[in-house]
Amino acid sequence: MTRSPKFTIYFGKVNETPIGNIWIACSERGLVAVDWEKSEAAFLKNLSRRIKTPLENNPRRLAHTESQLREYLGGERKRFTIAIDWSMMRSFQREALLATFAIPYGQTSTYGEIAMQIGRPRSARAVGRAEATNPMPLVIPCHRVLGSDGKLRGYGGGLDIKKWLLRLEGAVLA
Secondary structure, rough: OOOOOOOEEEEEEEEEEEEEEEEEEEEOOOEEEEEEOOOOOHHHHHHHOOOOOOOOEOOOHHHHHHHHHHHOOOOOOOOOOEEHHHOOOOOOHHHHHHHOOOOOOOOOOOHHHHHHHHHOOOOOHHHHHHHHHHOOOOOOOOOHOOOOOOOOOOOOOHHHHHHHHHHHOHHHHH
16 A cells, blocks of 8 residues: 655666666665666656655665666576565555565466465456556566466566566566
8 A cells, every 4th residue: 555654765776787777766674666768757756656755866775686686687596585565555466466476487377377376366357457567577577477378468668578588587488
């Protein structure tokens, strides 16, 4: 659930990755945002709209996250150990994204399978919406979620990036 926290969100930029520049942000509890191919102004506007709290450019606080993202995109990391601040998500989105976070590297699931897994078998479309509004793609690997036919469906970073990420992980696509 979006709140009006009384703490600072720290943000920074991971430059020149294989998918472009990546913006990241964290609270004291953990990661709250990952985005790429946006300007700093667009990233901060989106972040401010979602989390109404002061923002501070502080790449030092995000060095561990930057390192893990670079390792992942370089094919050297298979699992993120970054703390995630789940508190800023609505209940259903948190449930769906926790299930997504558990999808192993190189494997895929479907929106329907996630809906079944979280005990809401008729909620595949709602799972799709939760994935579409995932505030931390890459770390919460919504690129590993496919349509019921095993084919690629929408991805905020574009289907070419989704396909690239799945190939990086060695996932088999239909």
